[in-house]
Amino acid sequence: MKICRAKDYNDMSRKAANIISAQIxxxxxxxxxxxxxxxxxxxxxxxxxxxxxxxxxxxxxxxVNLDEYKGLTRENPQSYYYFMNEHLFGKVNxxxxxxxxxxxxEPDSATxxxxxxxxxxxxxxPDLQLLGLGHNGHIGFNEPGEIFSTETHCIDxxxxxxxxxxxxxxxxxxxxxxxxxxxxxxxxxxxRILLVVSGEDKADIxxxxxxxxxxxxxxxxxxxLHRNVTLVADEAALSKF
Ligand code: F6R
Numbered sequence: 001m002k003i004c005r006a007k008d009y010n011d012m013s014r015k016a017a018n019i020i021s022a023q024i025x026x027x028x029x030x031x032x033x034x035x036x037x038x039x040x041x042x043x044x045x046x047x048x049x050x051x052x053x054x055x056x057x058x059x060x061x062x063x064v065n066l067d068e069y070k071g072l073t074r075e076n077p078q079s080y081y082y083f084m085n086e087h088l089f090g091k092v093n094x095x096x097x098x099x100x101x102x103x104x105x106e107p108d109s110a111t112x113x114x115x116x117x118x119x120x121x122x123x124x125x126p127d128l129q130l131l132g133l134g135h136n137g138h139i140g141f142n143e144p145g146e147i148f149s150t151e152t153h154c155i156d157x158x159x160x161x162x163x164x165x166x167x168x169x170x171x172x173x174x175x176x177x178x179x180x181x182x183x184x185x186x187x188x189x190x191x192r193i194l195l196v197v198s199g200e201d202k203a204d205i206x207x208x209x210x211x212x213x214x215x216x217x218x219x220x221x222x223x224x225l226h227r228n229v230t231l232v233a234d235e236a237a238l239s240k241f
Pocket of ligand 1: 034035038039040064066067131132133134135138139140141160
């Protein structure tokens with residue numbers, strides 16, 4: 001694992017955006033695996049700025065997102081579809097037909113997951129998969145459990161994740177209890193993984209996940225086995241080792 005030490009959140013965002021932009025420049029028709037949450041917002045903002053300056057072209061890029069809440073429509077401001085439009089897709093020249101997320105409005109989990117798996121198979125392995133890190137070690141919405149998951153599945157969100165994500169909703173009760181997420185095997189199939197982590201509150205989990213044993217109780221620990229992972233983290237997140 002390559003560790004790229006950033007001064008602070010802005011520096012982390014710029015460094016991560018640099019890596020993504022290099023990917024797009026080197027392979028304009030690349031497949032990007034994308035994440036939501038607070039951490040990559042600065043990265044997306046930087047990519048949008050470079051696009052606006054004429055330095056980046058998204059016209060041939062294809063994207064697959066990690067996850068989506070079950071039950072939220074695309075119009076719901078808390079849905080990940082909405083998030084991606086707000087922070088990236090709506091602000092660059094990407095072809096929306098080349099952007100994919102699990103369908104949160106599909107009530108039948110088996111259908112939603114199979115449909116997304118089919119899309120992932122057709123699109124092929126991401127050239128670069130962007131990841132954030134949950135406080136409990138989740139990646140995508142692969143929560144701690146007994147086994148590492150394989151493909152897209154419907155997950156019951158853990159209490160910790162519901163609490164952590166309540167900040168985006170008016171009340172904790174509004175946080176969906178389930179989500180569709182890409183599986184660990186699919187994430188691990190990416191040619192390159194770029195993990196962004198910021199803040200002192202993530203320092204413990206960074207240490208546990210990347211310097212502790214590989215276990216499905218800490219899903220991100222599996223990344224220790226990937227051949228090409230870059231962790232871009234700020235000083236605060238790296239403060240425990
Ligand atoms: C979001 C996702 C999650 C987040 C994680 C960290 O698509 O897959 O794994 O990356 O929950 O979220 P933040 O960045 O909000 O701390």
